[in-house]
Amino acid sequence: MRNLIDIRELTTDEIASLLDTGDDIMAHPGDYRELCRYKKLATLFFEPSTRTRLSFEAAMYELGGQVLGFSEAASSSAAKGESVADTVRVVGCYADIIAMRHPKEGAPLVAAGVSPVPVINAGDGGHNHPTQTLTDLMTIRREKGGLGGFTIGLCGDLKFGRTVHSLISALARYDGVKFVLISPEELKLPSYVKNDVLRAGGCEFRQTAADLAEVIPELDVLYMTRVQRERFFNEEDYIRLRDSYILTPAKLINAKSDLTILHPLPRVNEISTEIDSDPRACYFRQALCGKYVRMALILKLLEVTK
Amino acid sequence: MNIDSIKNGLVIDHIRAGSAMRIYNLLGLDELDCTVAIIKNAQSAKLGRKDIIKIDTVTDIDLDVLGYVDPGITVNVIRGGELVEKKQLSLPERLENVLRCRNPRCITSAEPGLKQVFFLSDRAGKTYRCLYCEAKAEK
Numbered sequence: 520m521r522n523l524i525d526i527r528e529l530t531t532d533e534i535a536s537l538l539d540t541g542d543d544i545m546a547h548p549g550d551y552r553e554l555c556r557y558k559k560l561a562t563l564f565f566e567p568s569t570r571t572r573l574s575f576e577a578a579m580y581e582l583g584g585q586v587l588g589f590s591e592a593a594s595s596s597a598a599k600g601e602s603v604a605d606t607v608r609v610v611g612c613y614a615d616i617i618a619m620r621h622p623k624e625g626a627p628l629v630a631a632g633v634s635p636v637p638v639i640n641a642g643d644g645g646h647n648h649p650t651q652t653l654t655d656l657m658t659i660r661r662e663k664g665g666l667g668g669f670t671i672g673l674c675g676d677l678k679f680g681r682t683v684h685s686l687i688s689a690l691a692r693y694d695g696v697k698f699v700l701i702s703p704e705e706l707k708l709p710s711y712v713k714n715d716v717l718r719a720g721g722c723e724f725r726q727t728a729a730d731l732a733e734v735i736p737e738l739d740v741l742y743m744t745r746v747q748r749e750r751f752f753n754e755e756d757y758i759r760l761r762d763s764y765i766l767t768p769a770k771l772i773n774a775k776s777d778l779t780i781l782h783p784l785p786r787v788n789e790i791s792t793e794i795d796s797d798p799r800a801c802y803f804r805q806a807l808c809g810k811y812v813r814m815a816l817i818l819k820l821l822e823v824t825k
Numbered sequence: 826m827n828i829d830s831i832k833n834g835l836v837i838d839h840i841r842a843g844s845a846m847r848i849y850n851l852l853g854l855d856e857l858d859c860t861v862a863i864i865k866n867a868q869s870a871k872l873g874r875k876d877i878i879k880i881d882t883v884t885d886i887d888l889d890v891l892g893y894v895d896p897g898i899t900v901n902v903i904r905g906g907e908l909v910e911k912k913q914l915s916l917p918e919r920l921e922n923v924l925r926c927r928n929p930r931c932i933t934s935a936e937p938g939l940k941q942v943f944f945l946s947d948r949a950g951k952t953y954r955c956l957y958c959e960a961k962a963e964k
């Protein structure tokens with residue numbers, strides 16, 4: 520493994536090994552503090568994503584490495600019309616590893632094709648975002664004690680939500696994962712994900728537009744998503760759909776006591792802030808896992824071992 | 826070159842009438858130094874009219890794309906004036922610079938210099954997807 524462009528490139532064993540390393544770093548951060556000394560991570564963010572960028576940067580700093588890069592296309596050579604390939608060839612002379620975010624789908628794959636150093640896809644448009652999926656998997660595994668044998672509800676924008684699609688395709692590999700797809704009609708999971716991933720993988724799933732409170736009692740994991748304004752042509756549709764699934768304390772009344780509530784963040788209003796202090800709210804612990812699993816990934820791609 | 830009979834080379838036969846030039850371009854035959862004959866509107870019992878391309882001497886041409894463009898095409902390999910092989914065409918795993926990705930969010934839309942690559946994602950459904958963004962090719 521030299522790059523990570525798409526979560527589907529990873530075998531189940533490779534995922535397990537990354538999550539093991541992530542857990543170990545979390546438990547013994549001191550053992551990892553110097554491992555990437557004198558190494559540099561370039562964060563090439565052709566579109567802003569502060570959260571993801573900071574997570575990568577924190578990961579590299581905590582490994583003792585250093586970070587360089589840019590946080591939006593306007594401050595990069597792309598603004599002058601340079602191709603992705605040329606940018607990466609040049610940056611590859613200065614950095615040991617690259618994390619790239621790009622608004623165009625497939626840009627990190629182009630980068631990986633020419634880069635002299637490993638490339639990590641930090642999100643390419645609505646396409647892939649493998650480190651988010653690794654983050655989700657690490658969090659679920661920690662909270663549930665394993666991957667498999669649980670019922671996960673995915674709620675909100677299942678149509679455009681790329682994190683949902685790749686989480687579903689990652690979880691479909693594990694035994695005994697049951698999916699409950701909760702969304703308004705307009706934001707249903709696309710049929711190609713249902714056919715190519717869920718049906719092809721023999722997964723148990725059902726779709727519902729029912730109220731969250733109605734389905735919540737059977738869930739072990741609840742993955743909330745944000746409805747993004749830019750996906751909609753008119754403001755009314757956006758506001759109507761945005762408000763269709765909001766998690767409130769009232770809806771949690773009949774939920775299991777060990778429910779794991781996740782959200783890729785940032786949230787708008789999908790989860791009421793009153794829930795933040797509930798022990799079942801795991802989304803900030805999820806953000807923490809994001810840093811550790813990125814540390815694990817950087818180590819793996821740089822072939823650095825403890 | 827005698828158009829009717831070549832000693833060594835390839836005969837690409839049963840091309841839909843009118844599409845020989847497209848195939849000439851897709852196979853990159855313009856880059857060959859050898860003699861290439863394009864026969865347009867030949868009589869065909871099967872098709873009524875057909876095009877034929879005859880390539881003298883060279884036989885090691887990557888013909889995969891033909892399986893995508895027109896699976897009805899037949900390819901005969903000629904050696905020593907004899908027909909030695911009829912090549913079976915099948916859908917290629919990968920198509921380079923044959924299809925264009927129409928997804929405006931795809932990197933190929935922003936960087937026209939990139940090679941257009943599609944891969945066969947479903948053989949039964951003859952579905953190709955863009956290597957970069959996975960958008961389905963329009964048929």
Ligand SMILES: [Zn+2]
Nearest residue numbers: 926931955958
């Ligand atoms: Zn594309």
